[in-house]
Amino acid sequence: MEAIFLAKSNAVMPRKKRKISVNTIQLYALAAIPAALVFLFCYVPMFGIIISFKNYRFDTGIFNSAWVGLDNLKVFLASDDFARIAWNTIYMNLVFMVVGTICAVLLAVVLFEITSRKAVKTYQTILITPNFLSWVVVGYMGYAILSPTSGVANNIIQMFGGKPIQWYSEPKYWPWILTIATEWKGVGMSSVVYYASLMGIDASLFEAAKIDGANRIQVAWHITIPQLIPVVIVLSILSIGGIFRGDFGLFYQMSRNVPDLYETTDVMDTYIFRVMRIFGDFSLSSAAGLMQSVVGFVTVVVTNAIVKFIDPDKSLF
């Protein structure tokens, strides 16, 4: 306290050393509460990982539950569920990454080519709208289309003389449905990032290309798209870090959590949730969660190291 008063009293030209120390205290004071919250809600749960190595019971609590070593992890890895959900999680994430990037880049390039800025604004407003919806609402829309008896999809199939499909009991269609749903909801928003970086391209590059006689496709291929590559790389590293993490809302709400569809719609996150909430096996669920975190950590560090090795400027850290 005294230090603060001293700094105030000779405020006109404070001695450098004292001013810094007072400021430092104030800055630490500002950071204290948020840092404490991060500790409580991010670091404390990390210690809770020991549950994975115990047989957690509510009555005995974390510290008095019996140690079981790697048993939970072994049970998880040996179960039939593991191969299925690991595959679903990684496969769907890769599909979303590739399809999502291609769609968003294409959309951004097309929007960039449209000369009327007013039209682009209107288009963007419409394209971004689904992003404001929750997966619950999108699940309702999905139901309006896929409802076996009165949904639009089956109506169209029947119109052409086909047989109606029981969408909610046929897992094979769901990778497609989930991809379309993700793109429908997210493509507008993700194209904004690419569109913004296109707007930042030096206009003289395009003029130079024009003078050199490049056509529209050549310009797009040689100037527009290469400018997007750093952004694509950064976003890809970020999504590779999440390769073992599924969008819980998408998989849970779109499929309406129908067990018949688990073959293709069950991912790590829905599994972890189900094991904890429905089966009440906290330790098994926690072991699966730990594995998810470790895989996520390793993938992001390794990817970053590779990118750093190839091009240090493009790495994340």
Add this chain to the structure above:
Amino acid sequence: MIKSKSSIVTQIILNTIIVILCCLIIYPFLLVVGASFTDEEALINIGYKIIPAKASLKAYEYVFKNPAAILNAYKVTFIFSVLRMVFSVLLQAMIAYPLTKKFLKGRTGLSFYLYFTMLFSGGMVPSYILTTQYLHLDDTIWVYIIPCLVSPWNIFMMRTFFAGIPNAIIESAYIDGANEFRIFFTMILPLSKPILAYIALTTFLGAWNDWYTSMLYINKDSLISLQYLLQRIMKNLEVLQNATAMGEDVSMLMNAAEIPGETVRMAMAVVVAGPALVVFPFFQKYFVRGITVGSVKG
């Protein structure tokens, strides 16, 4: 500049592509709205259509006949969304500002402290046990607010923005005798409106669309969020359909007149999602601008 003929043709083609895409984006919206105004019987016989085969306001009559649950969910959701938005923007800015100070000892350490949580987490189970067994936040409105106030990602976006504020302004404030608190509240925050608005809006949107917290932590009907209410309505009907399929007597389980039919569910979706969809596009420029300022290497 005179446009060549080919460029006009290209423009028409490009615009057509995007217009078709926009129609595909809008279609499910119209489908749900159309269904909500359809007669239940017509919906089942003819199917979902944008323009109702037989118009009816029955679904809305049903929804608004007993609006207490909806109004309560709106109230709860609005309160926790606003609180989460206000506190999370403030707290995140409070830690982002010190991170811009080169003279601050432990700055790198603090950055890493935050960054590490983006790379590794304890997972859902430890968080769940912490929240329910030790903090006892379940079945309180605070569970919607406190656990998710600080996100490292937002902090780094803010830090990048704050660091871009010209140093000369802050130096002159130092010379005028302003302390860090004063600089933070009267200079940094007002100068950073674009990024603060962006983070405030995304936080509000995230809270508004939150159903997961309710599903995990809330048992009291009076505290469920709007989206979870919608999810439960979907579920209730499912329970009933399963019962029919297994040949059980439905009337034993619930009075048939009380079953929310398909049109009622669609009307509920409109009532839940509608107001937000009317409001959010007005703030869209902040979202777009925020992504642009935010897409800087963290």
